[in-house]
Amino acid sequence: MKSLVDTGALFPALVVGRLLLALTNASDVLKHNHQLSTPLTSYLNLQEGIYLFKNGIDPYSGGVFRQSPLFLALFTTVLPTSRIACSLIWTISDAIGAWALVQLWRARQRVAQTSRDGLIAAAYLLNPYLFLPTLALSTSTFENTLALLSLLFAARGHASPSLLAAAILLQLSLSSVVLLAPLVLLLASSPVSQLASPRAFSGNVKIIIPLLVEFLVYTSVLTLVSALVSGGWAWIPQTWGAILTLPDLTPNVGLWWYFFTEMFDHFRPFFLMVFSIHLLIYIAPVCIKFQYDYLYAAFILLGVLGTFKSYPTMADPGLFLSMIALFPEIYPYLRYPIVTTLLHLHAALLMPLFHHLWLNQGTGNANFFYASTLVFACANGAALTDCVWAGLRIAIGPPQEGFSVVQE
């Protein structure tokens, strides 16, 4: 129990620092930023939806509110809606996420405490890809926290909390269904690092079906609760449907919006299907290949999600990058970490610049910003492929004199 709260001095200091940062009015400026929040995660839309709901208008009857009815329920009853209170809530959510990451690290190492805990917490709390969306009050913070909590509970072997967190995460974001498979398989196996010694899946196969059934039960209960709160089923096409049909083409850091602005209507259903199935096709290969280390498979699939999601914010690839801290065994085998870092620096500096040039100043056009999001996707893809390579390469062993590793 002591290990649950004892995280060294760095973690509380970082949390206090983040809380102080939350008390500033940075959110007033950042909440409008398109890179930090999307129509599905924006705080402004959340406020609008809550106001409409409080005044008896169905917030799902127009295209303004695309978040889960659970938010409506929580923010109109128990949670406060003032700016400072919301900033604190979001920062506390980030703190919980950082705590979950540290506990995940400890579970993977199978120790109660390490000297590196503070660094892991810092990797989450100081990552600008993560703290800027939190300051912007984007609900992707909650998605990250729930993802980390569900992975943590799975690593500890607690099935029900893990599946409940995953079910709540599914209510917030339909794309997270991609994480279901590695999560269930992680529950059936162990989180301990097996990357260096690949073997066939050796977990408990029999509990997979009961776990899936439990997940479905939680999901249906939460869906019914959402329908109760929202007074109908109109929220489904507006929230989950929005992820599949992309009705809102507001620019974001993802790859979908530009593609679909120039798409002829005739081809739209086809390409929506292609893009959605593209997310799903990574599940099976990654889970099969990393069947000895499902935490790593979940990590890779989080990276896939961060790069190819329909409405990503910076927080989605940010989670992937912070989670690299959990796998120091792959660091010697990363082939081009400096290139990836520079690509990320390049993209992270140019994206806001080109966005401003296009939409505020009017001297650029959409192609500037889209090019910078392509660089961002390149950076994410580079990180992803490098991590996949390193995860596989570690199994071959350290480099030896006179031998070279070649991919056939």
Added chain:
Amino acid sequence: MLVSFVHLLLLFSWSWRTLASHEQLVGDFFSKSTSNHTNNWAVLVCSSRYWFNYRHMANALGMYRTVKRLGIPDSNIILMLADDAACNSRNKFPGSVYANPGRGLDLYGDNIEVDYRGYEVTVENFIRVLTGRMEPSVPRSKRLLTDANSNVFVYMTGHGGNEFLKFQDNEEISAFDIADAFEQMWQKKRYNEIFFMIDTCQANTMYTKFYSPNILATGSAKLDQNSYSYENDNDLGVHIIDRYTHYVLEYMERINKTSHQTMRDLFDSYDPVKISSDPGVRADLFRRPLDEVLITDFFGGVAQVEVQESTTPFSGADGPESVPAADTRPRVAATAFTTETGVQDESWRTMRTWGGVVLLGALVGWVGSRTV
């Protein structure tokens, strides 16, 4: 069965009565004045070009400014000008058009919207504008998009004669053409009432051939009479406005959007001595008496508005808590948010949200207790 039939009958009669009372309410609203137009349009045509016809440009621009000032937006004004006065190389004050000798008011400015300029001001385009028979490619700003409730003010100025008006020095439109165009508009329900004003030599002959209903016409000079210009400006070197239009505009300067001055007052203000010609009025086709026709019925974009007390739930900035207790009932019964069921809906909604939160908390608690 009988009971339900009676209920149905009651419901039917109630709805019929409320529908009838709606008609009554709407009818009352529109019968506040004798005019039943809902929108205003203006077609202002200056049919001359070249520097020495500066005054015709100023005539049309003066009317344009008046009409805009009194509320007709640019989207409802078709302005046809040769537009070669302001940027003419002989204009000592480039980019401006003045209508009074002291050059006090620049009519050209930087905020005018000329829809047909230069060589586009032709008889064909004018008739196409009136009748609406255009190529599909003609943009909206060049179309007269009137309907059966539109009051249209048509003003023409230039060089004219007995039943004709000269367009751009190479063609002419006759009184018959305009009369036929107006009849086409009447057949196609493109106007409610037309007010036709023309300032040329022998102007009154131009409206003698009208035969469609609801047209009120006035002109600056009668048959065999010239219309004269007002004054010369010594620096510009040309006459800058015509007498008739000058005195009409002078009268209009005293009108604003809320004036109740009528057409009778305008026509009574005509002074043939000052104007140096005999202006005329033709009102036989017009169904309303002239002392009931407001000037703003044609010159302004005044619409009938009735301001109600707020009856929607959004009346307060803070939400439902600040809805005033003395909430006035909606004037017309068929509004979407009636206050009776609003309270019921709100309590049901609160129950739903709390129910959802409680269920969510119960689920989390149950899962938590199972684990620990």
